[in-house]
Amino acid sequence: ADPDPVQDFCVAAAPGDHNASYSTTYPGFPCKPTSSVVSDDFFFAAHASGASTDNPNGAGVTPGNVEAFPGLNTLGLSINRVDLAPGGVNPLHTHPRSAELVHVEAGEMLVGFVSTEGKFYSKVVRAGESFVIPRGMMHFQYNVGTGAARAMTVFNSQLPGVVLAAQSLFGAEPEIPDAVLAKSFQVDADTIKLLKSKFRKG
Ligand code: GLV
Ligand code: MN
Structure with a gap:
């Protein structure tokens, strides 16, 4: 959903460091000068563990968008980690700028969305399986298994945006x-x- 890149990369400058002398007017964030780009700019470790599910939804989402992972700037993709306690729900929401691929890594989730025609599409998705949410559709994940469930959600936008219903x-x-x-x-x-x-x- 994002525009195509016009250069190899454009690691986002740190927030507060959006200096006017930085190199681009490209949509997204200004680029760090290439001379200061390092391998770690392309590395993201925050999904090695999950967010707490100790909340009324029984859900924890750890975002991996351009704000968390500056190396994604201009690349048109991002990734979240979703953890659900038994019975937990990642509540109904939409992403205005992105489709979403839900890849379940552990447990089983009912994943569903509603189309513009009001039709509800859903599936119980198990470890190793995927389900796709078209851009802008209202959707959720619901842990229907007996143990914890985990999914990685992949987006064709560096900053999908989220509207929680x-x-x-x-x-x-x-x-x-x-x-x-x-x-x-x-x-x-x-x-x-x-x-x-x-x-x-x-
Ligand atoms: C799940 O729906 C997510 O947006 O990460
Ligand atoms: Mn989503």
Whole structure:
């Protein structure tokens, strides 16, 4: 989904070091000067362990996008690690800029998305198997096994973006008016207030 690279690489300069003298106007982040690029710029170790699943969703996502892994800048791809406790759900969300390939490494997950026609496509995916989420589709992963489950998710964007469904609707800052949400979901304002109480901070 990202534009094609126009040079071998463009390791992203450190945040706060987006110096105007750096070499590119290419979409993405400015490049570190090539003279200071080292092998470690192309290496990412943060997926050797997973994020905690000790939270209400029973899910931990460790991002491996360009912000975490600057060597990905301009390369049009990225990777996350998803850990799920038994019964855990990586909650409904979309990626506005990317398709997603879910490759399960351990356990078994129900992986699903909903198309623009409202059709739900899903599959129980086991270790060694993959499922693909087309760009922009609402999707989730749900651990339906008895043990921990783990997947690597691969994206054709260096920064797929994530819109968390419940968080963006019920946790928006400032809040979306109750009347808008109540009409949208065909429920009463008290139901909306209950949902907001779960997703709004403070
Ligand atoms: C999983 O859906 C992910 O976005 O990593
Ligand atoms: Mn996703």
